[in-house]
Amino acid sequence: MLFHTARKxxxxxxxxxxxxxxxxxxxxxxQIIGMEYGSEIKTTGGDKIYLVEPTxxxxxxxxKRKTQIVYPxxxxxxxxxxxxxxxxxxxEVGTGSGALTTFAASIVKPDGHIHTFDINAEFMKIAKExxxxxxxxxxxxxxxYDASEGFPVEDMDVAIVDLGDxxxxxxxxxxxxxxxxxxxxxxxxxxxxxxxxxxxxxKGYLDIECTELMIRTMEAREGMTRPAMRxxxxxxxxxxxxxxxG
Amino acid sequence: MLFHTARKxxxxxxxxxxxxxxxxxxxxxxQIIGMEYGSEIKTTGGDKIYLVEPTxxxxxxxxKRKTQIVYPxxxxxxxxxxxxxxxxxxxEVGTGSGALTTFAASIVKPDGHIHTFDINAEFMKIAKExxxxxxxxxxxxxxxYDASEGFPVEDMDVAIVDLGDxxxxxxxxxxxxxxxxxxxxxxxxxxxxxxxxxxxxxKGYLDIECTELMIRTMEAREGMTRPAMRxxxxxxxxxxxxxxxG
Amino acid sequence: MLFHTARKxxxxxxxxxxxxxxxxxxxxxxQIIGMEYGSEIKTTGGDKIYLVEPTxxxxxxxxKRKTQIVYPxxxxxxxxxxxxxxxxxxxEVGTGSGALTTFAASIVKPDGHIHTFDINAEFMKIAKExxxxxxxxxxxxxxxYDASEGFPVEDMDVAIVDLGDxxxxxxxxxxxxxxxxxxxxxxxxxxxxxxxxxxxxxKGYLDIECTELMIRTMEAREGMTRPAMRxxxxxxxxxxxxxxxG
Amino acid sequence: MLFHTARKxxxxxxxxxxxxxxxxxxxxxxQIIGMEYGSEIKTTGGDKIYLVEPTxxxxxxxxKRKTQIVYPxxxxxxxxxxxxxxxxxxxEVGTGSGALTTFAASIVKPDGHIHTFDINAEFMKIAKExxxxxxxxxxxxxxxYDASEGFPVEDMDVAIVDLGDxxxxxxxxxxxxxxxxxxxxxxxxxxxxxxxxxxxxxKGYLDIECTELMIRTMEAREGMTRPAMRxxxxxxxxxxxxxxxG
Numbered sequence: 001m002l003f004h005t006a007r008k009x010x011x012x013x014x015x016x017x018x019x020x021x022x023x024x025x026x027x028x029x030x031q032i033i034g035m036e037y038g039s040e041i042k043t044t045g046g047d048k049i050y051l052v053e054p055t056x057x058x059x060x061x062x063x064k065r066k067t068q069i070v071y072p073x074x075x076x077x078x079x080x081x082x083x084x085x086x087x088x089x090x091x092e093v094g095t096g097s098g099a100l101t102t103f104a105a106s107i108v109k110p111d112g113h114i115h116t117f118d119i120n121a122e123f124m125k126i127a128k129e130x131x132x133x134x135x136x137x138x139x140x141x142x143x144x145y146d147a148s149e150g151f152p153v154e155d156m157d158v159a160i161v162d163l164g165d166x167x168x169x170x171x172x173x174x175x176x177x178x179x180x181x182x183x184x185x186x187x188x189x190x191x192x193x194x195x196x197x198x199x200x201x202x203k204g205y206l207d208i209e210c211t212e213l214m215i216r217t218m219e220a221r222e223g224m225t226r227p228a229m230r231x232x233x234x235x236x237x238x239x240x241x242x243x244x245x246g
Numbered sequence: 247m248l249f250h251t252a253r254k255x256x257x258x259x260x261x262x263x264x265x266x267x268x269x270x271x272x273x274x275x276x277q278i279i280g281m282e283y284g285s286e287i288k289t290t291g292g293d294k295i296y297l298v299e300p301t302x303x304x305x306x307x308x309x310k311r312k313t314q315i316v317y318p319x320x321x322x323x324x325x326x327x328x329x330x331x332x333x334x335x336x337x338e339v340g341t342g343s344g345a346l347t348t349f350a351a352s353i354v355k356p357d358g359h360i361h362t363f364d365i366n367a368e369f370m371k372i373a374k375e376x377x378x379x380x381x382x383x384x385x386x387x388x389x390x391y392d393a394s395e396g397f398p399v400e401d402m403d404v405a406i407v408d409l410g411d412x413x414x415x416x417x418x419x420x421x422x423x424x425x426x427x428x429x430x431x432x433x434x435x436x437x438x439x440x441x442x443x444x445x446x447x448x449k450g451y452l453d454i455e456c457t458e459l460m461i462r463t464m465e466a467r468e469g470m471t472r473p474a475m476r477x478x479x480x481x482x483x484x485x486x487x488x489x490x491x492g
Numbered sequence: 493m494l495f496h497t498a499r500k501x502x503x504x505x506x507x508x509x510x511x512x513x514x515x516x517x518x519x520x521x522x523q524i525i526g527m528e529y530g531s532e533i534k535t536t537g538g539d540k541i542y543l544v545e546p547t548x549x550x551x552x553x554x555x556k557r558k559t560q561i562v563y564p565x566x567x568x569x570x571x572x573x574x575x576x577x578x579x580x581x582x583x584e585v586g587t588g589s590g591a592l593t594t595f596a597a598s599i600v601k602p603d604g605h606i607h608t609f610d611i612n613a614e615f616m617k618i619a620k621e622x623x624x625x626x627x628x629x630x631x632x633x634x635x636x637y638d639a640s641e642g643f644p645v646e647d648m649d650v651a652i653v654d655l656g657d658x659x660x661x662x663x664x665x666x667x668x669x670x671x672x673x674x675x676x677x678x679x680x681x682x683x684x685x686x687x688x689x690x691x692x693x694x695k696g697y698l699d700i701e702c703t704e705l706m707i708r709t710m711e712a713r714e715g716m717t718r719p720a721m722r723x724x725x726x727x728x729x730x731x732x733x734x735x736x737x738g
Numbered sequence: 739m740l741f742h743t744a745r746k747x748x749x750x751x752x753x754x755x756x757x758x759x760x761x762x763x764x765x766x767x768x769q770i771i772g773m774e775y776g777s778e779i780k781t782t783g784g785d786k787i788y789l790v791e792p793t794x795x796x797x798x799x800x801x802k803r804k805t806q807i808v809y810p811x812x813x814x815x816x817x818x819x820x821x822x823x824x825x826x827x828x829x830e831v832g833t834g835s836g837a838l839t840t841f842a843a844s845i846v847k848p849d850g851h852i853h854t855f856d857i858n859a860e861f862m863k864i865a866k867e868x869x870x871x872x873x874x875x876x877x878x879x880x881x882x883y884d885a886s887e888g889f890p891v892e893d894m895d896v897a898i899v900d901l902g903d904x905x906x907x908x909x910x911x912x913x914x915x916x917x918x919x920x921x922x923x924x925x926x927x928x929x930x931x932x933x934x935x936x937x938x939x940x941k942g943y944l945d946i947e948c949t950e951l952m953i954r955t956m957e958a959r960e961g962m963t964r965p966a967m968r969x970x971x972x973x974x975x976x977x978x979x980x981x982x983x984g
Contacts, residue, residue, distance in 0.1 A: 003452055003453065003488075006453055006455065036425045036491060037424065037425040037426035037491075038424070038425025038426040038427075038488075038489055038490050038491035039425065039491050040490070040491070050426070050452055050490055051426070052426040052452070052453075052488060053425075053426045055328060055329025055428070056329035056331055057326060057327055057328065057329040058329070059329075072323065072326035072327055073319075073322075073323050073326070073459060075326055076322035076323040076324070076325050076326030076327070077318065077319050077322040077323070077461075078322070079322050079325055079326070079353075080303060080318035080319070080321055080322030080325070080349060081303055081318055081322070082301060082303065083301025083302035083303040083304070083305075083352070084353070085302055085352035085353060085355070086332050086352070086353070086355050086356060103326060106329070106331035106332070107325075107330070107331060107332070107353050109331070109332050110332060110356075110357070111356075178283065178284075179282045179283040179284025179285065179299075180283035180284040180296070180297070180298040180299045181284075181299075182301070188964055189961075189962050189963055189964040190464070190466075190471050190682040190963050190964060191686075191961050191962060191963060193464060193466045193471065194466045194467070194468060194471045194683075196466075197466035197467075198466070198467075198468050206249055206296055206298065207249065207252055207298075208466075209252065209463065210463065210464040210465075210466045211461055211462065211463055211464065212461070212462050212464060212473075213319060213459055213460070213461050213462075214459070214460045214461075214462070215323075215457055215458070215459050215460075216457065216458050216459075216460070216971050216972075217455065217456065217457050217971070218436070218439060218456040218457065218458060218483060219456075220436075220439045220440045220442075220443035220444070220454075220456045220485075221440070221443075221444075222440060222444050223927075223929050224927050224929060225436050225439065225440045225927055225928050225929060226926055226927040226928060226972060227458075227971050227972035228971050228972065229970060229971055229972055229973075230970075230971055231969045231970065231971025231972075232967060232968070232969065233954050233955070233965050233966050233967050233968055233969025234954075234964060234965035234966065234967055234969075235967075237464060239466075242249075242284075242298060243284055244284050244286070244296055245282060245283075245284035245285050245286070434718055435715075435716050435717055435718040436717050436718060436928040437715050437716060437717060437932075440929075462725050462726075463725070469681075469683050470681050470683060471681055471682050471683060472680055472681040472682060472726060473725050473726035474725045474726065475724060475725050475726055475727075476724070476725055477723045477724065477725025477726075478721060478722075478723065479708050479709070479719050479720045479721050479722055479723030480708075480718060480719035480720065480721055480723075481721075495944055495945065495980075498945055498947065528917045528983060529916065529917040529918035529983075530916070530917025530918040530919075530980075530981055530982050530983035531917065531983050532982070532983070542918070542944055542982055543918070544918040544944070544945075544980060545917075545918045547820060547821025547920070548821035548823055549818060549819055549820065549821040550821070551821075564815065564818035564819055565811075565815050565818070565951060567818055568814035568815040568816070568817050568818030568819070569810065569811050569814040569815070569953075570814070571814050571817055571818070571845075572795060572810035572811070572813055572814030572817070572841060573795055573810055573814070574793060574795065575793025575794035575795040575796070575797075575844070576845070577794055577844035577845060577847070578824055578844070578845070578847050578848060595818060598821070598823035598824070599817075599822070599823060599824070599845050601823070601824050602824060602848075602849075603848075670775065670776070671774045671775040671776025671777065671789075671791075672775035672776040672788070672789070672790040672791045673776075674793070682956070682958075682963050685956060685958045685963065686958045686959070686960060686963045688958075689958035689959075690958070690959075690960050698741055698788055698790070699741065699744055699790075700958075701744065701955065702955065702956040702957075702958045703953055703954065703955055703956065704953070704954050704956060704965075705811060705951055705952070705953050705954075706951070706952045706953075706954070707815075707949055707950070707951050707952075708949065708950050708951075708952070709947065709948065709949055710928070710931060710948040710949065710950060710975060711948075712928075712931045712932045712934075712935035712936070712946075712948045712977070713932070713935075713936075714932060714936050717928050717931070717932045719950075729956060731958075734741075734776075734790060735776055736776050736778070736788055737774060737775075737776035737777050737778070
């Protein structure tokens with residue numbers, strides 16, 4: 001990845017004779033072959049650019065998307081709240097652009113696996129590209145989802161639902177989760193959390209918790225430190241619960 | 247783990263003849279041997295308790311501590327923001343009770359490793375117990391930290407600092423991080439972020455970002471959904487940056 | 493008002509021979525007669541107490557209450573958002589403990605007036621006492637409210653509703669408001685704002701806006717400034733709209 | 739005021755032959771003479787526009803400005819927190835565009851008064867126009883401020899400071915405030931609140947409190963209610979304190 005500022009960065013593959021044309025001038029990509037990460041490069045315009053090793057965060061933030069992606073603050077909290085770790089088996093309903101899939105795969109690999117389902121073939125194609133670029137495709141099985149058939153997986157540690165109507169798949173997911181496995185729903189609206197939490201309660205789920213994370217950037221400057229004036233007001237609520245037997 | 251409600255849960259090891267005495271009555275631990283996770287148990291008082299597989303989250307929230315722990319919302323965001331994944335090599339300065347160490351180890355294992363440093367031998371003892379209980383000790387090397395000697399590790403992907411004066415170790419950490427590696431500081435006060443960010447800027451670090459996460463519980467009840475009246479106002483700010491060569 | 497700390501303060505009337513018994517020792521009230529506001533008094537225990545002129549804020553925070561009061565952050569914003577000022581005529585439905593009534597009266601006086609309605613005679617008695625203590629009773633007319641009869645007032649500048657089901661009185665309030673007059677509803681739950689806003693939209697109201705204010709205390713200490721750990725997560729949402737003719 | 743949507747509204751004075759040219763078509767202002775507030779008007783383009791009585795809020799939000807204005811959430815809370823009411827005498831240091839002055843005057847009138855000081859003659863000219871338009875100029879005395887001379891007023895109930903360095907005027911303000919009078923500072927940065935609060939503490943002020951208000955719009959739509967995605971992250975912190983004698 002070539003980094004100029006937090007807003008100007010380019011994810012590209014190095015190859016001989018490649019040139020990247022930017023508003024800062026042309027960057028000669030061939031020259032970076034063999035360079036160490038963290039090195040400084042000059043554009044033809046004289047601006048400084050840095051060669052930075054792309055992280056999973058970079059891959060996600062630079063991924064192709066046709067849908068709203070789940071944000072780092074949210075998928076980070078999902079990972080922390082359900083205790084994602086190497087070896088976990090995850091059922092994801094609603095692949096979208098694959099941002100959450102990519103992040104989850106990077107954590108559960110090499111021993112875990114993700115089964116992700118989506119109804120929209122176009123989304124799945126984009127998600128597949130994004131997963132491949134981030135090197136996470138080997139840890140993911142993609143399924144075209146047909147609601148009437150349920151999900152042909154079982155003994156999952158975690159199920160993550162990113163649909164408009166998450167309550168409609170609770171029954172189908174129930175059979176796929178192992179005892180005390182975690183259910184997570186990504187719900188932008190309060191009506192979704194109300195209905196999902198109500199349904200989970202009726203089905204006897206444990207430890208039902210609905211939360212929202214707000215993130216605020218701080219502008220840290222000597223003698224003038226203050227929160228940023230702009231802030232994202234809302235991305236999504238999250239609903240957590242654990243499956244109970246009998 | 248035995249789960250009654252989100253506030254009443256017990257982490258215990260099953261063994262023959264063990265009985266857990268709680269305010270809800272006695273729980274016969276021996277009976278749970280061989281039970282499936284998610285199963286229901288009755289206390290002598292008739293209350294329902296559930297056998298739940300402990301996750302990393304449960305281990306952390308139930309860990310012994312002598313220090314303020316880093317909260318799930320914060321360590322989840324650290325993982326997401328720096329792209330923690332299997333194989334990462336992490337330098338942690340300020341082990342504390344080992345909560346963040348436990349979580350980070352669960353993600354970077356089996357191929358990654360954490361080198362954690364603390365000046366306080368008592369904290370390290372507690373942290374070691376917590377890591378062992380969660381099964382994460384094999385992925386962690388614990389070092390008693392002597393500021394004058396620096397940290398005898400190199401080529402780290404990520405450095406996480408949880409000290410009162412994080413700016414004092416930036417130089418020492420610099421030598422341990424690989425090019426474009428991530429620096430993270432956990433800073434409860436605004437003065438800490440101001441000073442840390444200023445220092446990082448002077449040292450030429452890239453992509454410096456200071457953020458704060460606020461978490462709010464939603465009480466989802468049919469026809470009466472609302473945010474919870476109680477909320478944690480603040481845990482910590484986080485400072486992120488990436489190392490730049492030369 | 494006698495002020496020790498933000499949490500220890502007493503609202504009392506000075507009179508000869510009066511003594512106030514507190515955990516800090518006895519305070520001789522008679523000695524404060526004739527003292528200037530801001531003066532220091534010593535308790536028998538040697539603690540410093542200050543004589544402070546009670547403001548409307550102090551009266552409200554120290555008022556008797558049987559109901560949840562509307563908080564300063566919320567009634568301050570109501571005043572700012574609808575432009576309360578001397579001379580305004582206000583219809584209030586749901587007197588409660590009279591906190592909002594007291595504040596609104598202090599602003600619209602001497603030329604404005606508040607008509608406040610409540611179904612609960614006990615609340616009204618308490619509210620009357622609170623209004624009298626703050627000197628605001630002359631600017632308020634209290635009515636026992638009978639839903640079937642509507643509100644016998646007209647040409648109001650502002651209507652403020654603090655009921656569990658604010659949408660049920662929109663029709664009755666409509667006749668009391670003057671053209672382009674402001675409607676305000678105090679709604680703790682999201683279901684209430686959803687239903688109230690939907691109803692207002694159907695009735696052709698203008699400039700419908702739903703908001704929430706969060707307040708956070710900052711602990712300002714040299715070199716250690718940070719947000720307070722405790723925070724009130726939620727008091728209420730507010731719905732604003734303006735009446736449109738025809 | 740002519741209201742189309744929350745974002746499209748025009749504050750104008752009715753007069754014969756006046757026409758307002760907007761992107762929605764021409765509005766014949768002469769036709770609105772004699773109309774009742776709340777009435778509907780059609781533009782030549784067929785759009786509906788409403789005649790709305792301008793409130794103090796409308797005057798402020800539509801005021802001319804060369805400076806950042808204090809926001810309704812903030813000045814509403816100042817009013818509520820210090821108990822502004824008819825009759826209060828206010829010292830304002832830093833007139834800016836007069837937004838806070840306008841709001842405060844609308845509350846303290848007819849018996850109260852505001853003395854406002856600014857160093858910048860251009861700001862004062864704009865503030866004067868804004869005050870006149872809102873009809874609040876009779877309740878305000880404007881002074882060009884010379885720091886070396888102090889403020890030639892006394893016995894003020896409230897002092898409000900909106901300067902970059904509020905701590906520099908605490909001494910001068912002290913002499914103008916009556917005993918137990920309220921001091922308020924508007925401080926965008928944490929460094930300002932730290933220094934102001936520290937100074938106030940050293941000078942023996944009581945009840946020092948630093949707060950921040952965050953406002954979030956809720957999008958209330960049937961079955962799809964959620965917080966708005968955009969939010970103002972920060973406007974200012976507020977510091978409150980009360981003067982203590984001796």
